[in-house]
Amino acid sequence: MTVARAPGKAILLGEHFVVHGTGAILCAIDKYATVTVSPRDKGVYVKSRYGELEFHDTDLKGAPEHHRPFLNIATELGMKVDTIIDSQIPPGVGLGSSSSCCVAGAGAMLNSSRDGVIETALRAERSVFEGASGADTAVCTVGGIIEFRNGEHKVVESDPILLAIASTGRIHSTAKTVEAVRQYRERNPKEFESACKQVKGLVGDARNALDSKDLVSLGAHMWLNQELLKEIKVSDATIDKIVEAASRTSYGAKLTGAGAGGCVIALVDDSNCQRTLEAMRACGAEAFSVKTDMDGLRVGQTLS
């Protein structure tokens, strides 16, 4: 039996634009998906919050979406395994639920916490969402805070940060919002190019703010990024309301992940975390705080 645990993630800056080459800054968060695999005689068995499935085919086209990434990994590696998934990460709200499961699945089946994991996990994720940039699988594997651009990541040496998170409770489809942004770009090429340029600059400046532990500057850059996410129409009235409320008490707030529902993050520290969570709850959102996970993927026979 092998157990693997991978963190979820929040995108501090650059979601959507990263698909178009701007770069992004991501933070692994201390909410986890755990995948346990053990050998079996035939086929692949998967059990998760979406139900149970026994699969004996090598053609994955007909496999249900939620189970397909695990079948993809097992088929690639020629493994016959029982695969049990247990996740603390709310699904479909931009906190890396699916990437974290892909990373933990790859780690458990490869019995490795690094070698080949990012690539295997990304192929698994792309079996359901072809356009994935790879940013989420990278940060869920290495943990901490990373800068991601064009398939490559660099770890940002930073102290752990604290985020207040509000869930709108509205589940989104990342693939659909990424496609909607592609269509926006086609209709508004000049505006989109200008927004990309600005995001590139914000990502660079935010990286400097992290290096110098300047939360005020980092938060301000997150807020500016939110304005550009609004421009490309991935924000909505609920998100805007929470961002406005959280901006009054935190260093800066924005949507995280695909938008169109999902979650808002606000950069906080111990001095303003509770007030920000209350401000988020006053908007009717479910709110909780997370801090940076510094470990990334962990793999073993048991995990303490």
Ligand code: MEV
């Ligand atoms: C989703 O968490 C982030 C997006 O930028 C898509 C991606 O990078 O694959 C919307």
